[in-house]
């Protein structure tokens with residue numbers, strides 16, 4: 223007799239606002255996403271995302287880089303927290319740090335990130351401003367697997383968004399963000415189907 227796998231167990235890493243985390247939690251609460259957020263971890267104790275997690279009854283933990291002697295020790299602590307909550311997929315949702323090879327290998331092919339550009343264009347900070355400054359007419363967002371190169375892992379899915387002549391960084395960011403909130407839960411849903419399939 224084959225065992226049935228429950229909802230995909232997620233660990234979400236955040237640094238700030240947490241609107242993508244909220245989008246994932248909302249989809250789960252609405253019964254549209256077969257996943258469960260087991261833990262939310264922030265490298266900033268004051269991140270609003272931690273409050274959002276706590277409101278949803280999800281363990282919300284701060285793991286600060288400054289409390290560890292080096293990056294490896296910091297990442298080991300992140301990994302231990304994720305393991306403790308039996309996380310199967312790590313979701314970076316506005317986590318403002320590049321993770322090293324040891325962390326990435328430990329969760330091999332099980333770490334994804336959302337980025338507000340059509341990668342490989344405009345990696346790094348202020349992607350929407352980079353797109354506006356360059357003058358592209360199509361921007362968007364990308365969900366990709368994470369490797370040790372910033373915004374450099376294999377692309378899973380993208381959504382294109384028009385850049386309008388009157389756009390400011392704020393208006394373009396808002397248009398992209400609305401699509402991020404659709405794309406991230408959608409990709410998690412796909413991965414949930416694959417990773418929880420009983421063979």
Ligand code: GRF
Nearest residue numbers: 239240241242316336337338
């Ligand atoms: C999003 O634009 C995401 O693509 C980027 O950081 C931002 C995080 O926003 N990586 P939020 O914290 O999810 O609201």
